[in-house]
Structure formats: structure tokens, C-alpha cells
Amino acid sequence: MVAVKNLLNNRGQAEKEFKVEVEAIGRVRHKNLVRLLGYCVEGAYRMLVYEYVDNGNLDQWLHGDVGEVSPLTWEVRMNIILGTAKGLAYLHEGLEPKVVHRDIKSSNILLDQQWNAKVSDFGLAKLLCSERSYVTTRVMGTFGYVAPEYASTGMLNERSDVYSFGVLIMEIITGRSPVDYTRAPGEVNLVEWLKTMVAERKAEEVVDPKLPEKPSPKALKRALLVALRCVDPDGHKRPKMGHVIHMLEMDDLLCRDDKKPGRDAPQISDRYSSRDGGNFSKRENQRYR
Template sequence: MELMLQSKNFLITWGQAEKEFRVEVEAIGHVRHKNLVRLLGYCVEGSHRMLVYEYISNGNLEQWLHGAMRQQGVLTWEARIKITLGIAKALAYLHEDIEPKVIHRDIKSSNILIDEEFNGKLSDFGLSKLLGEGKSHITTRVMGTFGYVAPEYVNTGLLNEKSDVYSFGVLLLEAVTGRDPVNYSRPANEVHMVEWLKQMVGSRRAEEVVDSEMEAKPTKQALKRALLVALKCVDPVADRRPTMGQAVRMLEAEDGLSREERRKSRPAHVDGGDT
């Protein structure tokens, strides 16, 4: 079987590039999880650095929700939940199952790669931080992507696993709605997706937030569960957010259907498309 690889290159002309290279090797060089992109090796030659990863050929979540992969079809509700649940499990592993903990610090849809079975795989650990045993947080320069970054991290520079939890909540809402976290082309009250969604849920209009491009809409119960988890994750008070392990358990909660019934009713990963 032919082994497919993909690489990430660094040209070390300034300190941040060298730092990101070292962090990425240290953060995920020793970890193994089916929802993490595997780092297979690295190369150092002069001022050049290369990280070699497993090859993921099915685009990323940002492309499926907003970009080039949209022409392949629209992700079904089941595919969106499968992808985001996989990322939740990967984060629970990084936060709760290894030592030191790994705080990703840049959870966003373009960093979620998707394989041929529509499993989500978390990638790009260049901004990650390691949180050692006994430490509740670290203080660091604010990094990440606007719209996904936790408010307390923006305001204080204090970073811990609850910062990733907030970003995951935004990611889950993005998957549900098909909207960018921040979009200035929308009406003023819809620019910031999280605040708009809170208003919609508060006005009992939750069913209107689902991506209109999806042909088969989720059940009320499935939508309620996803929104409940997401809104808990984006709570402005960090201590009130769940752990990623708790988020996984909430997303996996039974909805009254037997496993056999769910298997029989499971649709394809995409609706429509021109392929």
C-alpha cells in the first residue's frame, strides 16, 4: 500500500518559527489518538525545518462548511456531529489523559481535517502550550483566531484547558449553523455568531439556526442537545464550562433510539452535490 504524506515547512529566520516548530514536535510527537493528525517525523537542515504528517485527503471543515468542498455536497447533520464529536474526544485526550496536558490554543474549522470516512482530525499544534501537573493555568501572549478565542484569555492572557473548551463550543455552533464565527457582511445583530445564537435560543427560535443548506434537518432533541453542549462550552465564565470529557459524554447521550435503529436510519455523509 502506498504511504501518503503531507508536510509543514518552516524557514527559521526569526524566533517564533523555531519556537512553533519545537512546540509542535514536543506537543504531539509522542501522542496517538485516532482524531489527531499523526506526526510521522521531522527533518532539520540548516535554517529549514520540516514536519511530516499522515496525509488527509478530504479537505478540512472550513472548506466543507464555507469553501471549495461545498461543491462536493452539503455535510449531513450526522457527519457534522461525527466530526465535532471526534474533535471533542481528541481534546479530552489532550486535556485529561496525558501529562503534561496539551492546550491547543487554535481550535478552528480550518484546523479540522476530514478523512475519507468523515472522521475529524485535529491538526496544527504550532501555537500549543503544555500545562504541567499542579498548574491551573499559564500566562502567555494572546494567540489564536478572532471569533474562537475565549474572553478571559483575551482579557488577561491566562490560558488553560477551558480556553480550548470555549473554542470547541464556537466550532460546534459553526457546524450546526454553517456560519462563520464573525461575519461583518451580516446585519449588526448577526455579526457575532455566538451572541446571535444566544438571542435566537432565548427567543425560542432555535430551529431557525440550523444550516439551511442541509436537506435533512436534525430532530428537535438532537438539535437541543448540540446547542446545550455548545452554549455550556461558550459560557463567558470559564469555571462554569464543562470539561471536554463531560462535553463528550453529553454529545453521546442516548436520544431514545436503540443502536440498531440509529444504524438503520443513518444517512450518507453528504446531501446532494454535483459529483
């Protein structure tokens, strides 16, 4: 069993460039990346052949008709986030030239029967030499996930993927789409709504109501802190994916002050506010730098 993707509207894609990039991506091997098995170039046709992953995609499980209670527990969701982060870290930091995916979104995260995440669809991926950015006149990606600097200037680097990943974390936590025009005006844009909720100390109200069990406050803070750092409006302040993995796996993500006797654990909104655009304190930034 294989999955075949037929790339449409690709006549502008030079055959040589297509072959070079696909052959490079075809050599990628990672448990959290869908393996590209082959491709076809014939006339105007461009087809990609992937391994078949048999449990649908994350978008279907988050937004499809799954009943009143989602099978995606908090633990499953965090494992999906971590697996996706590891796949992206490999693309960004484990390869030369590195690979920028350009279209990280829930429908491109495939799941196997054990709910392991596999990042798929490298049809928009771009190879970049180390420490370089790529300027494109045609912005690729999906509305709601695209980094602001990429959308406005066409400047592409791995920080574009980090932003999309931050939006994905928010989507997984809340069960909401990145952009939803059926919601109230202040809730249409997921990123802005979540920033507001956190700044108003309402973080626990953002959790997907279909979760079978709510996460602990500490676990929720950990995930939200990572998401907010990834969607920092200033791309240079976003963490690299390797750093994101470190943050997700840390048991003491919250300040060490949490463990000091006689002190209350700091709230997320103590370190983050909509006023400063999502910048963390110097102490927070130094810890993750």
C-alpha cells in the same frame, strides 16, 4: 504522502523549547488527532511533517462551494463534533503534561473519506503541567474562536480550547463563520447571535439551510446546550472535554421531566437566557458537574 507545514515568523521560538514540545506531541497517538511524523529545525526554519489526510478540512466543506445541498448530513456533523471532542479530551486528560491546542477552528479539523474528524496543526500547541495555567504576553489563535479571558489576560489553560470548541459546534450547526461582516449588525458575531436566537425561542431557525434533512428538535437542543455551556463567559463554568463527550453521547440529555406524562418538554430558553450570560439552572449544572 505527507503534509508539511512551514512555520513562519518563529525566530523568537527557542530551539530547545521547540524540540521539547514537538517531540512530546510526536508521541501522541489517537485516531482523532493527525499524527506528527517528524520535524525539521535548520537556521530560522521550523517545519512540521504530518500524516496526509485526503478529504480536505471542515472549513472547506462548511463554507466552500459545495452546491445547494451539503454532503455533511446532521449525523456526519455530529460525528465530526464527537470525534473532535474525543481528540481534545485525549490532549487535555489523557496526557501528562497535558496539551492545549490553542487554535481549534474548522480549518484545523481534517476529514478522511469516511468523514472522520482529525484535529490537526499543533504548531501553536502548548504543554501544561496538571492543574496549572500558563500566562503568555502573545495571544495565539484565530479571531472569533479565542476565549475572552485568554484574549484579555493571556491566561491559557484547557478551558481556552473548550471555548473554541463551543464556537466550532455553533459553526457546524449553523454553517456560519464565527465572525462575518457581510451579515446584518446583530448577526456578525456567531456566538452572540446564536445566544439571542435561543433566548428568543428561535433555535430551529439557526440550522444550516444547506442541510439535506433537518435534525429532530431534541437532537438540535442537545447540540445547542453543549455549545452554550462550552462558551460560558466564565471559564470555570465550562465543562471539561471528557464531560462534553458524556453530554454528546447521552440519549437523555434533556431533563428527565421530558419523559414525565402530562408535561411539555422544556425549551432551551427555559434554561438559558442572554440575561444571565448563559448560566444554566442548578439542576442542569449539578447533572453535568
